[in-house]
Amino acid sequence: MDFSKNDRQAFEEKYQEIIPTVPKAGKNAKLVLPDGREVDLPIIESANGPNVIDIRSLYQQTGYFTFDPGFFSTASCVSKITYIDGEKGELQYRGYPIEELAEKSNYVEVCYLLIYGILPTKEELVKFEEKIVQEMLVHEKLIEFFKGFKTGAHPMAILTGVFGALSAFMHNDLNIYDPKDRELAAIRIVAKLPTLAAIAFRTANGLPIVYPQKKYGFIENFLYMMFANPTTDWKISSEIVKAIDVICILHADHEQNASTSTVRIAGSSLANPFACIASGITSLWGPAHGGANEACINMLESIGSVDNIAKCIEMAKDKTHNFRLVGFGHRVYKNFDPRATIMQKICHNVINVIGKEEPLLDLALQLEATALRDDYFIQRKLYPNVDFYTGIIYKSIGIPKNMFTVIFAMARSVGWVSQWLEMMSETGIKIGRPRQLYVGHTPREFVPIEKREPEEESRVPPLHGDDDILGSIKLG
Numbered sequence: 001m002d003f004s005k006n007d008r009q010a011f012e013e014k015y016q017e018i019i020p021t022v023p024k025a026g027k028n029a030k031l032v033l034p035d036g037r038e039v040d041l042p043i044i045e046s047a048n049g050p051n052v053i054d055i056r057s058l059y060q061q062t063g064y065f066t067f068d069p070g071f072f073s074t075a076s077c078v079s080k081i082t083y084i085d086g087e088k089g090e091l092q093y094r095g096y097p098i099e100e101l102a103e104k105s106n107y108v109e110v111c112y113l114l115i116y117g118i119l120p121t122k123e124e125l126v127k128f129e130e131k132i133v134q135e136m137l138v139h140e141k142l143i144e145f146f147k148g149f150k151t152g153a154h155p156m157a158i159l160t161g162v163f164g165a166l167s168a169f170m171h172n173d174l175n176i177y178d179p180k181d182r183e184l185a186a187i188r189i190v191a192k193l194p195t196l197a198a199i200a201f202r203t204a205n206g207l208p209i210v211y212p213q214k215k216y217g218f219i220e221n222f223l224y225m226m227f228a229n230p231t232t233d234w235k236i237s238s239e240i241v242k243a244i245d246v247i248c249i250l251h252a253d254h255e256q257n258a259s260t261s262t263v264r265i266a267g268s269s270l271a272n273p274f275a276c277i278a279s280g281i282t283s284l285w286g287p288a289h290g291g292a293n294e295a296c297i298n299m300l301e302s303i304g305s306v307d308n309i310a311k312c313i314e315m316a317k318d319k320t321h322n323f324r325l326v327g328f329g330h331r332v333y334k335n336f337d338p339r340a341t342i343m344q345k346i347c348h349n350v351i352n353v354i355g356k357e358e359p360l361l362d363l364a365l366q367l368e369a370t371a372l373r374d375d376y377f378i379q380r381k382l383y384p385n386v387d388f389y390t391g392i393i394y395k396s397i398g399i400p401k402n403m404f405t406v407i408f409a410m411a412r413s414v415g416w417v418s419q420w421l422e423m424m425s426e427t428g429i430k431i432g433r434p435r436q437l438y439v440g441h442t443p444r445e446f447v448p449i450e451k452r453e454p455e456e457e458s459r460v461p462p463l464h465g466d467d468d469i470l471g472s473i474k475l476g
């Protein structure tokens with residue numbers, strides 16, 4: 001279990017290409033404080049995209065924190081994995097444009113690229129895929145966990161629980177300081193996710209579990225475990241396999257998004273990587289993030305007909321509603337989401353292959369056209385994002401709605417773990433620990449319970465009032 005200083009040195013020498021280091025600062029930015037003090041803050045140049053002002057010493061020098069809820073202007077780490085130019089609509093993994101990867105590569109090759117930083121040779125790719133497929137089996141004891149969920153449980157709820165439980169099976173022998181152990185954990189994370197996703201689907205539907213097969217590749221195995229009937233031969237169109245493969249490439253990584261940042265923060269406490277990935281799955285589930293694919297189909301279904309598009313657009317613009325046009329808008333892309341452009345093409349291809357009309361596609365196209373003509377969306381630079389079309393593709397393939405985000409999680413697992421690997425490869429990992437702008441009470445006197453008045457203005461009653469929530473026999 002030991003990982004010595006010499007081992008570390010050897011690792012650093014050999015793997016310089018993938019270990020990120022903070023470049024030396026160049027010029028300084030001057031900050032003038034209200035009391036007239038001047039502080040020099042180093043500017044660090046990026047390889048591509050905006051440079052950063054290094055504020056790590058700001059508090060020490062000035063006593064001030066910075067305030068940036070939602071991280072609009074804050075780089076939380078140094079990374080060599082993914083680059084996005086939101087204005088130009090560019091996305092690159094390790095320097096390779098997403099359009100080229102979607103056209104010429106495949107998901108397993110992209111996994112290799114994200115983890116190891118380079119494209120594999122033919123032999124390396126074959127070996128890598130064999131290793132992953134071999135690791136797709138899960139411990140039989142883990143399968144018992146699935147029996148504990150109530151009927152109708154959302155597969156994302158099941159996945160967060162069961163994936164976290166994987167850490168119980170892979171903890172004691174895992175030394176997170178040893179790059180070899182980390183590599184094995186990474187392969188296992190990518191390999192186990194489709195299996196657990198498929199088991200979640202099958203058990204929720206009373207279907208027998210189907211085990212992975214060596215003769216199938218990674219994506220085929222996922223589809224096989226999802227849809228095969230053990231009593232008949234299984235066949236799937238190569239076009240559908242290709243479509244899912246490309247969708248997974250498009251979802252594989254997206255630099256410091258909410259779920260990836262969650263994984264990094266969890267990992268920064270040196271937690272078990274399987275548990276860290278479970279935290280990423282949780283963060284992904286929300287409809288503002290990966291849950292948008294399911295929410296988008298729900299939205300399209302509830303719009304129902306082109307006659308209701310205008311009403312829906314008005315509702316999305318009305319700030320008194322929580323409603324947003326799902327599948328529209330992005331924190332980073334302010335021109336177009338290059339993944340959405342590719343996704344729209346896949347959507348048309350899949351519908352052609354299946355040969356069945358998909359009424360939701362017409363509705364989506366008209367909704368998109370109406371929104372793109374509307375000043376509200378134009379002014380705010382809101383365009384369709386990757387999730388606007390994914391749901392329609394999945395639906396036409398026959399994948400149930402509640403599995404959409406699960407597939408996103410499966411594809412993103414490699415991004416999460418590559419970012420975790422990258423962070424763990426650095427020396428002097430800092431625990432993620434933001435500051436806050438405190439706006440609560442200053443110190444006040446503790447009032448003994450017998451002296452507290454119910455009618456005191458500052459007292460806020462519990463929202464449930466006198467409801468007998470604890471005594472209720474209906475278990476939540």
Ligand code: CMC
Pocket residue numbers: 070254257287288289290292316317323324325326327328329330331332380382385386387
């Ligand atoms: N519908 C209506 N208004 C919107 C939308 C939308 N989909 N998205 C943003 N806005 C408005 C928002 O109300 C705000 O208006 P104002 O300036 O008047 O207050 C303005 O646009 C800026 O929005 P924001 O909330 O500051 O933007 P953000 O960067 O914090 O949010 C987002 C990004 C993706 C969470 C948001 O656009 C959204 O909620 N979209 C719908 C959900 C969705 O499709 N999510 C999938 C994202 S892509 C998959 C992934 O990688 O996660």
